Amino acid sequence: MKLPISLSILFTLCFTVLLNAQTAVVKGIIFDEAQTPIPSANISYPNGGTQTNENGFYFLEIPANEKVTLTYSYVGFKKITLTIEGLAEGEHKEINPVLKTTVEQIGQVVISGERNKRVEGIVSIEPETVRKIPGANAGVENLLKTLPGVSSNNELSTQYSVRGGNYDENLVYVNEIEVYRPFLIRSGQQEGLSFVNTDLVRNVEFSAGGFQAKYGDKLSSVLDIDYRRPVDFGASLEASFLGGSASVEGISKDEKFSGILGIRYRDNSLFVNAKETETNFKPRFADAQTYLTYQFSNKFELGFLGNISINKYDYEPVTRQTNFGTLQDPKALLVFYEGQEQDQYETYFGALKATYKVSDNYTAKLIASTYNTQEQEYYDIFAEYRLGEPNSSIGGENLGEVEFTEGVGAQLTHARNDLDALIFNFQHRGTLNIEDHQFEYGVKYTHEDIRDRVREYEVIDSAGFSIRPPLDELKNNQPYNAYAGPLVPYNSIRAINKTQIDRFQNFLQWSYQTELGASKAWFNAGVRSHTWTVSGENIEANTQTVVSPRAQFALKPDWKTDMLFRISGGMYYQPPFYRALRDSTGTVIPDVKAQQSVHLVIGNDYSFKLQDRPFKLVSEFYYKSLTDVNPYTIENVRIRYRANNNAEAYAYGLDLRLNGEFVRGTESWLSFGYLKTEENINNRGYISRPTDQRLKFGILFQDYVPKIPSLKMYLNLVYNTGLPGGSPRYADPYDYQVRLPDYKRADVGFSYVIVDPNETKEIQKSNWLSVFEELNIGFEIFNLFDNQNSITNTFVRDVYSKQMYSIPNYLSPRVFNLRLGMRF
Structure with missing residues (x-):
């Protein structure tokens, strides 16, 4: 009953209006x-x-x-x-002021004065909102999860699924440069830091589907980030129980050179130590990132984006007890561990971007980037477990202890996985304006060189019997009939791959804005082509090509009511990245096809005033028809592909978002999403896809105390219906369609602004605080209502009853955090 009560309080706060006649x-x-x-x-x-x-x-x-x-x-x-x-x-x-940069910036010529992305169906997010909203992984991705159509059931992960897609189906750009993430990460608590450093962000734009041809070949979404160019000296510092960050920025005296540098450190111990598994945990996640620009002339500019990230994850579990079942039939899994896990991910990224303004109507860009990731995943963990009934006598001395054991067993997991990937990109882009027409084109070459060694096995023992893999050729009727076959692991993967992928991508698109009668109309049409070749050691080279036409149309009628209508769609392909080429045995399959999706998105924006405050309601209906689908399973955040194209799928839904000044001077929003996505594997019938998130509610709310405006409150609330709970390895997914419990989470933050950046220096000049441009202290409560959310199931088999129990793996409970932030 906690959630409805909190929601009623929230809505009361949202719609309370303080009237002031003077x-x-x-x-x-x-x-x-x-x-x-x-x-x-x-x-x-x-x-x-x-x-x-x-x-x-x-x-x-x-x-x-x-x-x-x-x-x-x-x-x-x-x-x-x-x-x-x-x-x-x-x-x-x-008053109509003109803001100046004091530095002439070379950028894309905009067709019209309507600079916003409204006609393109792109959501723009204020960077300050990104920095202030609380979350276990605060940042851009944390805010995206409050949007309709964007789902994540793991607060420790920065990854997200969009409208039924998986984590690999989302494009991320920083200053028009595509960025990547590590390959081997298996769980959210291993991720550490997102690539995007919010201290450097100037602009955030997000599209959940139906995006233009100028963006790359993925099936689901585009996150487009712009890092800012400094116009003055500045610095920031933030520290909390979760780590800290610092940034510094400046500009040369001649205003030609500017640069911004940010460093971050992250420690997830606060969350992991609060979970049900007792561990010795040593995470070290750190990165340094910079964006530098030099303006040689009014026509030519050169920029550099660089990033170094070093993540080390040491994990030594000790014990775990998970209670599940019902009040009438309680169950418990008690586990004692030996061994440890040592993971390390090092990534190095550098990109140069040259922009040349040939004329007032033509701008050319040349982009070159290099990405290298060196990853290791080593673990040997031996787990002895007891499956039984816990004491449920309220008030008893042994409440919660396992008193009756139904099954015992052990599990040994081992891995020695190494991956080294080197990716080069060379790209030329251009923008040409001819009267009211804008043409954009691009040519891109990518070379991917991946060296991968996979060594994994898992042995399961129950009551002294080694559990066989549940395959037809390995029948197991223990302990009633002795098994005379060879002993093999329950799961084993051994492979060494040296793979190269060469890609050639091209696009051409046209945009045009005109008037249809008294209404304004905007057109966009484009086409992409993508040719890729997979080759390597012991691999027969295979080349494939796809062509992707896309179009958008928007109409703003000449009505008193401010409304805009959009329709967009096209044919979207996702050629396989390395992980989609590797099957369950670790073997690279070079002839895996590109997954294909036909998108249709119909949207409406309705802007209005309520109590003289601006509000906007955005509605979008979407439908996707997918063919040549590469089926996969999700284990926490690791995706396991089958590396074939033996399925078809569909996804449709409705997204609604109401945003505006529920409290004067602040922006908040309410989101609702409905989604249904299913797949048909080998024509066996449709079942739910692993990302079938039916209902989604999200609330981002900002408020302040009227009598104490320096005391502010931020609420980030998400409710998702449960995802399919997955299946044991080798099991038939058609036999496992039970869903996880609903995901309910509320994070709240309170901030007291000691120095407000909007106050004039005259107010502070006699105060020692004048050295600060901004100073605030905050208190955060993660998982405010202490909901017990789960991310996956652990499947444990009782050898005597042959019953397979699905035991939930719970996420973080309620956690408290202090945060101090300052800018100079």
Whole structure:
């Protein structure tokens, strides 16, 4: 009953409106130097503020008959501060400021002044919101999980699935440069840090489907990140029980060279030590990232993006007890461990991006990048388990202890996995504007060199009998009939692969904005081609080609009601990456085809005012028809492909998102998503896919205490219905369609702003705090209602009854955290 009560309190907070009759209004449009309206720019004064809408317009109520200092700001631009003498009650004043960078930036020429991504169906997220919203893995991905259509049942992971896709189906770009993630990670607690450093972010844009041809060949989504270019010296520092981060930025005196550097350290001990498994745990996740630019002239600019990440994960489990079952028939799994796990992931990434503005109508770019990951996964863990009934006598001395044992056994898992991957990318892109038409094209070559050694086995013993793999050729009727065959592991993988993949990708797209009668219309059409060759040691080279046409259309009718309609779709292919080529035995299958999906997305944006505050309701219906599907299973966050194309699938659903100023001067949103996705393997009939997340609710809510505006509250709440619970290895997925329990999680953060960046320096100049541009201290509660969520099942077999028990692997309980943040 906790969740409905909390929701009722939240909605009461969301719709409580404080009326103040003694007010005046300041309104207008904020422009950049090119006279383009700036969406999501900040306008603030000491006791409130707002943001511009998608057209750069703002509307702000301020106290009447008072002197008010306003600050206009947007990341990457110089702030403007101005003072307004007391306006009369009810008076309206229009101010249209122009924000300047003081550094001429070379970028893409925009077709029209409608700079926002509304017509493209792209969600734009304010970077400050990303930094402030609490979460076990705070950052961009943490915020994405509150959006409709985006699902994740693991707070320790930065990975996410979109509209029925898996973790490998999402594109991530930083400054138009594609970035990658490690291959061997098996669980969320091993991940450590996302590639994206939020301290460096200027702009976040996300598309959940139906995206343009200029983006790459994946089936589900695009996350497009822009890192900012500094316009002044600045530094930031943040520390908490989970680690810390620091950044520094600056610009040269001649304003040609600018750079920003960020370092981070992450420690997941706070979460892992709170889980049911008692462990000796030593995580060390650290990275350093930089973005440098040098402007040789008004036409030519060179940028460098670099990243070094070193992650070490030492894990030594001791004991575990998991209670499951029902009140009438309680069960417990008690495990005693010996051994340890030692994992290490080192990644090195560097990219150069040259931008040359040939003319006012043509811009050319050349991008080259290198990515190297060196990964090892070593473990030897011996687990002895007891399966029995725990004492359920409330008030008894032995409450929870296993008193009656139904089954005993042991499990030995072993791995010596090493992977070394080197990926080169060379790309040329161009943008040409001819009157109201914009043409974009790109040519890209990628070389992937992967060296992989897989050594894994698992031996399971129950009551003194080695459990055979549940295969037809290995019949096992122990202990009733002795098994005379050879002893083999329950699971064993041994392979060495040296694989090279060469890819050639091209795209061409056209955009055009015009008027249809009194309405505005926007067109986009494009096509991609992708040719790849898989070769390597003991591999017969195989070459394949796919062509992907895509289109979008948006219409904004000339109505008093601000509405926009969109339709987009096309044929999307996902050529196999290395992991999709490797089957369950570790063998590389070079002739695996690209998975194909036909997308159709129909959307509507409705912008309106409520209590003189801006709101927007975004609705999208989508349908995907998938063929040549490569079936897979998910073990925590590791995907195991079958490396064949023997399935077809579909996905459809509805996404709704209402965002706006539920509390004046802050942005919050409510999300709802419905999804159904099923697959048909070998024409045996449709079953739920591993990512069949039927219902999704998400709430991101920001508030502050009216009498103490420096005290702020942030709430991140997610509710997902349960995913399919997976199946034991070698088992038939058609026999295992039971779902995990629903995922319910609420993270709340409280922040006290000691130094507000929107206050003028005159207020602070006599105070020692004037050295800070911003200073705040926060307190966070993760998993506020202490819900017991599970990510996967552990399957344990009782040899006598031959019953297979699915024991949930629980995620983190309620955890507390302190955080200190500052900027200079």
